[in-house]
Amino acid sequence: xxxxxxxxxxxxxxxxxxxxxxxxxxxxxxxxxxxxxxxxxxxxxxxxxxxxxxxxxxxxxxxxxxxxxxxxxxxxxxxxxxxxxxxxxxxxxxxxxxxxxxxxxxxxxxxxxxxxxxxxxxxxxxxxxxxxxxxxxxxxxxxxxxxxxxxxxxxxxxxxxxxxxxxxxxxxxxxxxxxxxxxxxxxxxxxxxxxxxxxxxxxxxxxxxxxxxxxxxxxxxxxxxxxxxxxxxxxxxxxxxxxxxxxxxxxxxxxxxxxxxxxxxxxxxxxxxxxxxxxxxxxxxxxxxxxxxxxxxxxxxxxxxxxxxxxxxxxxxxxxxxxxxxxxxxxxxxxxxxxxxxxxxxxxxxxxxxxxxxxxxxxxxxxxxxxxxxxxxxxxxxxxxxxxxxxxxxxxxxxxxxxxxxxxxxxxxxxxxxxxxxxxxxx
Numbered sequence: 001x002x003x004x005x006x007x008x009x010x011x012x013x014x015x016x017x018x019x020x021x022x023x024x025x026x027x028x029x030x031x032x033x034x035x036x037x038x039x040x041x042x043x044x045x046x047x048x049x050x051x052x053x054x055x056x057x058x059x060x061x062x063x064x065x066x067x068x069x070x071x072x073x074x075x076x077x078x079x080x081x082x083x084x085x086x087x088x089x090x091x092x093x094x095x096x097x098x099x100x101x102x103x104x105x106x107x108x109x110x111x112x113x114x115x116x117x118x119x120x121x122x123x124x125x126x127x128x129x130x131x132x133x134x135x136x137x138x139x140x141x142x143x144x145x146x147x148x149x150x151x152x153x154x155x156x157x158x159x160x161x162x163x164x165x166x167x168x169x170x171x172x173x174x175x176x177x178x179x180x181x182x183x184x185x186x187x188x189x190x191x192x193x194x195x196x197x198x199x200x201x202x203x204x205x206x207x208x209x210x211x212x213x214x215x216x217x218x219x220x221x222x223x224x225x226x227x228x229x230x231x232x233x234x235x236x237x238x239x240x241x242x243x244x245x246x247x248x249x250x251x252x253x254x255x256x257x258x259x260x261x262x263x264x265x266x267x268x269x270x271x272x273x274x275x276x277x278x279x280x281x282x283x284x285x286x287x288x289x290x291x292x293x294x295x296x297x298x299x300x301x302x303x304x305x306x307x308x309x310x311x312x313x314x315x316x317x318x319x320x321x322x323x324x325x326x327x328x329x330x331x332x333x334x335x336x337x338x339x340x341x342x343x344x345x346x347x348x349x350x351x352x353x354x355x356x357x358x359x360x361x362x363x364x365x366x367x368x369x370x371x372x373x374x375x376x377x378x379x380x381x382x383x384x385x386x387x388x389x390x391x392x393x394x395x396x397x398x399x400x401x402x403x404x405x406x407x408x409x410x411x412x413x414x415x416x417x418x419x420x421x422x423x424x425x426x427x
Contacts, residue, residue, distance in 0.1 A: 002056065002158075002169060004143070008131040015096055015123070017062045021176065023229060028053035029155055029170040032250070032265020034228050035312075036172070036212045039261055040153030047356065049148075050159055050168035057208060057228065059176035060120050061097075064206075073114075074183065076221070078214035079318035083221045084115040084175060099123070102220050114221050115175065117211030121154035124173045128156060154211035174226070175209040181225060184314045193276040193284075194237040202233045215323040227314045231269070238276060239284050245293035246272050251350035252339060253301065262324055262332050263301065270320070271300045273313045294343060302336045305329055 010016040027033045030041060033055050044050060063070055071085035086094050086101060087110075094101075094113055100120045101113040132146050145161035156171040180188070184207075188200065206229050213222035235243075250265050257263040275296065276284060283289070304310045304321060308329060312318040339346045 002160075002171075005128060005131045005135065006058070008134070009124070009127045012127050012130065015060065015100075015127075017059060020059055020062060022059070023057040023232075025055040025057070025228065025232070027055065028157075028168055029055055029172070030254075030265075031055075032267075032269055034172060034210060035224060035226055035266045036155065036210060037153065038258075038264055041155065042150060042152055042157070044157070044159075044168060047359070050166045052165060053168040053170070055170045055172065057172050057174045057176075057210075058124070059208075060100075060124070060173045061115070061175045063175065064178040070177075072181070077217055079183075080225050080312055080315050081214045081217055081222050082209065082225065084209060084223060086113040086115055087111075115223075116220050117154055117173075117209075117213070117223050118220050120173050121151070121156070121211055124171070125151045125156050128158070128171070132158075172210055174211070175223065176206065177208065178206050180204040181207055183225070184227075187314050187316065191277075193281065194234055197237045198233055203230050205229060205233075225315070230314070231273075234273065238272070239287075241287055241290040242272065242276070242284055242293050244290045245297055248290070248294050248347055248350070249297040249301070251353075252298075252343070252346045253336075256335055256339065256346075257332050260328050260331070262321075262328050263305065267304070267310050267320060268297065268301065270310060270313045271304060272297065274311070275300060294347075295340070298336065298340050298343060302333060302340065305333050305336065 006016070006020075006022075010018065010020070025033045028044075029036050030038060030044070031053065034057070044053075046053070071088055073083040073085050074081070076083055086097065097115065098113065100116055100123050102116050102119070104112045104114065106112065129149055132149055135143060136146055144167075146158065147161050147166060148157070148159040150157045152170075154173070156173075158169045158171065160167045160169065188204065194203065208226040208228060209223035210226040210228075212224040213219050214224075246268065250268055253263060253268065254265055284293075286292075305324075306329065308321045308324050309319055310321045312320055
């Protein structure tokens with residue numbers, strides 16, 4: 001659905017790589033699928049605003065050539081963050097991206113260009129808005145209806161109407177790397193729960209810089225290291241019971257602890273990965289232990305809050321909670337104590353919210369099917385109305401391949417051929 005608009009963005013000013021590789025993740029940014037700050041995101045509700053949500057990582061720069069020297073400048077940043085200098089790139093690349101850089105002149109007369117996450121996000125939002133506006137002026141058969149385009153900080157959120165479904169895409173402009181960063185090298189030397197289940201090559205196939213800064217960092221220059229591709233691989237090794245407990249815990253705490261901001265779903269995901277490393281494999285493999293795991297995750301969350309300590313799973317020396325105030329810690333610790341005293345009641349409430357959202361979705365789809373969407377046998381209606389099967393196919397692609405890396409390859413000169421890759425298979 002976004003293939004054609006992204007192709008058009010590439011053709012607009014030739015900034016995006018010609019043959020790009022995008023990572024499609026099930027769940028929006030608000031669900032914690034990527035470590036990004038949620039403060040600047042507008043609130044969207046499943047059922048009211050959308051029916052399915054995805055995150056799409058769009059490489060603005062794809063640094064997969066091992067002969068391309070890269071300067072990750074971490075001197076000015078907190079752990080797990082970096083500036084990206086383009087000074088070792090060729091003149092063509094610098095010229096192309098100069099308007100998306102902050103410029104630093106040195107005493108010796110040299111000029112350094114730092115790739116700016118905020119300027120890249122501004123450029124991408126402007127470009128995708130132009131493209132989507134053109135598409136709406138000249139609708140084509142099978143193209144989805146653009147219902148909303150919003151910039152939330154450095155994230156572009158697009159809601160597309162596809163038949164009777166509304167699909168939320170959180171698009172994140174990133175820098176894509178092959179290999180593994182030196183700052184996370186020591187993590188590979190430790191023992192992990194995934195040892196022997198998947199290969200190290202699968203885990204360290206690449207990483208990203210995502211547009212998010214540390215709490216004292218400079219927004220215009222600082223990127224955050226992300227291991228989203230590795231996390232997709234690690235999910236293969238997590239038992240279904242633990243994943244069920246994680247989803248339940250996330251449903252309970254995602255709103256409860258959202259204000260003031262302290263714990264995000266990504267923190268909970270990190271705690272789950274640490275629990276996998278800490279606990280015996282035969283215990284984690286118990287199929288009927290979801291309730292035990294849920295209580296354990298709540299206890300881990302409470303422990304991390306009270307101690308203001310949640311290490312990043314891949315860079316353990318980076319504490320993701322060290323910025324919290326004592327007041328915020330105590331407020332959320334009391335909320336969690338309430339959950340721990342009666343987790344079943346809180347879980348029932350969360351489930352009722354999900355059921356209500358699903359009922360609203362079905363009602364909206366029913367209304368749409370009776371008022372504006374002609375049946376396949378009908379000769380009438382709008383010939384440009386997109387086919388609902390596209391939305392269902394994408395949902396099927398994600399749900400039938402749990403824990404697998406789903407990438408989207410786009411060649412702007414040929415969008416007619418299949419470009420989905422699930423692990424090492426192409427579709």
